Structures are given as C-alpha cells and as structure tokens.
Amino acid sequence: MAAIVGASGGAALAEDYRKNPFTLTYGGAITKNEPGQIHIHPVQYKLNGLDIAANVYTPANYDPAKEYPAVVVAHPNGGVKEQVAGLYAQRLAEQGYIAIAMDAAYQGGSGGEPRNTDKPQHRTEDIHGAADFITRYAGVDAARLGLLGICSGGGYALAAAKSDKRFRSVATLSMFNSGRVRRNGFEDSATSTIGQRLQQASQARAQEAAGGKVLYIGGGAAATDAQIAAMPFEMYREGAVYYERSHAHPNSGASPNSGGAYTVSSLLDLMRWDATDQIELIDQPLLMIAGSKADSLYMTLDSFAKASGTKNRELFKIDGATHIETYWVPQYVDAAVARLTAFYAKTL
Template sequence: MRDTTLKATLLVVMTGLMAGKVGAADYKANYKQNPFTLVYQGAITKNEPGKVNIHPVTYKLNGLDISANVYTPAKYDPKKKYPAIVVAHPNGGVKEQVAGLYAQRLAEQGYITIAADAAYQGASGGQPRNVDKPAYRIEDIHGMADFIARYPGVDVARLGLLGICGGGGYSLAAAQTDKRFKTIATISMFNSGRARRNGYADSQLSTIQQRLQQASAARDQEAAGGKILYAGDAELTDEQIAAQPFELYRQGYEYYWRSHAHPRSTFRYTMSSLVDLMRFDATNQIELINKPLMMIAGSKADSLYMTEDAFAKATGTKDKELFKIDGATHIETYWVPRYVDAAMGKLTQFYARTL
C-alpha cells in the first residue's frame, strides 16, 4: 500500500477475512488432490451412478462467462422434478470452498444445487479482476437462479436461496425483489456495505469521509487508464495475523490461506469498488422480504451483530428464525464438522418445510 493512511485502513475495508501472501504457496497445492479442485472435507472425488454428482458448467451473464458447479442428488433422474437451492459464496471465496460444501450437503438431502464464482472473481470472467460491487454480486445471484431454473429436473416453483458470509448479505438484497426464491437462509451473514463503510464492528466511523475520498481517487485514476489500486492485498506475517484484533481475521487467514486455500480465492478487490460498497447496506429495504427466512450464526462469532441487526429489521415476514450455533465462531461454521452438522440440521428442517 502506498501511504500510511491506506495501511491503517486496510484491515477494516477487507472482507473481514485476512488476506496474506505469506505462506499461502505452501498450502495451495491441496486443491490439486481433488479432480474438481474442491478443498472441503468430504468433497466429491468422482462421479458415480446412483450417488451425488457434480457437474462443472459455464453460462453467460451480461456477456461474461460464469463458472459454476451444479450438484445433483443421488439417483438423479432429469425426467423427475426436484427442489433447487442457489448457494452464494463469501467475499473473497470461491465455489470450491464453503459454498461447495453446503451445496454438496444439500444435494445429499435431495436438492439440485448450484454454487458459482462471482463475476470478475474466481474462474468467472470479467476485467479488471476482483471487482467487488454489490450490484454485480446481487446480479450473480439472479443469474444463478436464471440458469438453475432451466436445468433438467428443476422444479422452478421450489427454488430456495442460501447465502454465506458476504453472499448472505447479497442474498438478502437479491431476495427483496426476486420472488422466484420461495425461501431464504443465511449462514454467518456479513453485511459488506456496513463493514466497508463503518469498519468491522463499527470501528472506523471517524474515517468514513477520508476513505470515501481515497476510493473516489482510485476510481478517477482507473478511469484515466492509470494503475488499478487494490484493497485487501496485504502481505502479512504470521505474527501480524496473530496480533489482529478480531477472531474473524485470525481464523479467516487460517481457513483461506492454509487449511482450505484455493489459488483462485483472494481477498483483494479494486479500491474503486468502495465507491459502490460504502453506500450499500444489506438491510436497506429488507422488509421487502416476505418469504420464510432462516438466519444462522455462531454464538461466539464477532460478526453476530450483523445477523442480529438484519433479523430484527426483517419485518416483512412472520416466518423467520434466528438460530445460534452454540460455541461457534464465524469461520468455524464453514468447516468444523459439528457446527456444519448443526447448521445442516436446521437447514434440512427449514427447506423441507418451506420447499
């Protein structure tokens, strides 16, 4: 980063998940062990008749190639009709990580599911790389619905939505107006706009205007053909990570850059994206959601305040539940087996009832 102000604000404009190049290369070879480059525990390693299968697909969305994985349930018959669920990945994540885990687990329950890389991110198209604008992320969710609604065997009248972390916030925004989604769930919802604007845990309220000025300058430089500036592109040592004030940062580093690293997963995003991000809020007009809503978060997550705030403001539906996974932090809901099982237990009941 070019100046001390930018260094000081780096930690709060990130997704809430630490980026770092130090040590990343040592762990990113793990994805090569899976033919589909899936990095989560229990991932499919081959497609077999009569079992849950994975189908890599590519489709167009606003002129861009979108890379996605479709999971079909055991004994899938394209002539039959199945409920389907769209799964939106976290900020900085890719479809091969936690989004894929929950998509596969839901397919095991009999759903056709889809997890796609966001436009400009992962294996999807778009230049410059790692643009992270709310309008694009919301459109990604609409686009997944467009595609999966026409997939053989999908019952369009039974379409659900699951958003994880930042994908949870964008799912709340998408579901406000996209009434194809009959039911909505989130896990460890992260309100990206609030975090970018106010800082994580509302820790940078005093520097909002200064950071907006930086984002505006970055957009101007980009528009003039100059160098594209990025936020969240830090090179941090293990000691610096350990010293971070929030558990989400520390555990996020371990998850994304060690245990579940993937070469297409990165937390950097164009600084100009903040012009859009900082005026966004996942809870704005959330009362337009009038469908069943399940919000899941860890009881020990330092991001829990975002889920609780959104849940309270979701006054448009009476069919809603906030489920706290006892003892879980934000990142632990991504991979710790007992916490994933707890989340799946609630999701299984919820989707069975509402789809």
C-alpha cells in the same frame, strides 16, 4: 488457529485443491462421479455478457425426468465456489436438493475486468443470474427454489430476495453486511475515517478511468503467524488461516498473491450500500444462522430484527461456533445443515 492447521485436524478437514479433480478445498469433497451417488457438474453460462463458472451438485440417483427442489448458494467475499459454498451445496445435494455454487462475476473462475471487482449490484445480479440458469436445469422444479447466502453472500442473498420472488425461501449463514463494514469498519470501529476512505476510493476510480494501475485492498504474501495474531478481530484471524492456509484456492481473492481481495474503487459502491436497506420487502420465509461466539453475530441480529416483512422468520445460533468455524468444523456444519434441510423441507 492451531485447531485448523495442526497435524491432527487440518489434513482431515480440508482438501488440497491440487489433489482434487474439481479443485475443491473442503473435507469430504467429491472426487469422482460414482453411479448412484451425488454428482458434481462444472458448468458455464452467460450473465450480462460475462462467462460465469459454476458447479451444479445433483442428488444420488438423479433422474433428469423427475423434479427436484433447488438451492442457489452464494459465496463469501474473497471466496470461491470450491470452498465453503461448495461444501454446503454438496451437503444439500446429499439431502436431495439440486444445488448450484457459482463464482461471482469478476471473481474466481468467472469473467470480468478488473479482477476482484466487488460491487453489491454485481453480487446481487450474480444471484439473479444463478436463478435464471438453475431454474432451466433438467430436473429442477422452478416452483421450489431456495437461496442460501454465506458471509457476504448472505447480505447479497437478502438483497436479491427483496425483489426476486422466484426464491420461495431464503437462508443466511454467518451473514456479513459488506456495506456496513466497508463503511463503518468491523464493529463500527472506523466511522471517523469514512470521508478519508471515500476520497481514496474516488481517486482510485479516477486512476482506473485514466488507464492507470488498478488499486487493491489485500493481496500480497500470506500473513505470518505474528501478523495473524495481531489482527484485531477473531473473524479476520481465523479467516486468514482458512483462506491462506487450510482451505486455500488460487482463484480466491483472499488467497496469497491473488492481487487483492477487492478493488479500492469498489468502495464507492460498497460504502453507500447496506444489506438491510428495504429489508422489509422480504416476505418469504427467512432463516438466519450464525455462531453464538461469532464476533460478526451483531450483523445477523441487526438484520433479523429489521426483517419485519416476513411472518415466518427464524434465528438459529450454533452454540460455541465462531464465524469461520461454521465454514468447516464438522459438528457446526452438521448443525447448520440439519437446520437448513428442515427449513427447506417446510418452505420448498
């Protein structure tokens, strides 16, 4: 934790969203569209009647009359496009790709009520919708479309790629199977309370339907050092620092005073869903990246083992990295980007 928020590291590796004209939070974030350099283009488009907010990153010397491969980047649970998804989209643009990082419907800068609804069918549709938009973007070669999902965005990327064959290849980073964790608990530690939590989710939905208060999981004041230290899993401890301190953004569901990371009623959908259901339908090239020290690694290993439908699959462990460290630590980001660009160069 000290490595993230300490004076020697935190300021250099994160961007204060208030000082960035595009409210980007990551180190090295673009601040101005300079001639001949990569550019960022805030865009908005409709998806199922909702306004979706996104950032498109274009390569240096981008020429809309030429054709470029493109990558859709899906953000983590509680995250927004200005955080790790934007970092990886920017890094891919540096490698010659047009990349789009979008806020999920009901989250971030996108429309939809109740806020921070987090349902798998919506998150998967977000990815399909981003493909709809970016394949019509000037300069994009629709025949060379890739997908990158980060954390829970990785689980939803797997779900989208099962049926959406516009994606010629799919990659995940620190994949998080939201359905499995919401159902069974992290490391399957809460299976004894599944029934109880489903009852709570059912009651929350009934309350919403009756016009009552929308109930949330998470939200409130930022966690104290003592509260963070008491969290049982490293991913959650480091995640609290990342989302609440070092890379905080007000649109993030995981930020302090956001109202809550997701609605309790979302559990009705999350708990009956699993990223690995029918995963054998993925026949595109598949790359799964995770930190070798990540306590979430078991989800990547489980999904990779079940992805039997593709003849081209690769598992890459970033030596020494935890889950959250793959979001921001330069050496780990560099390692992930190098493997991603090699993968997309072969498959797109």
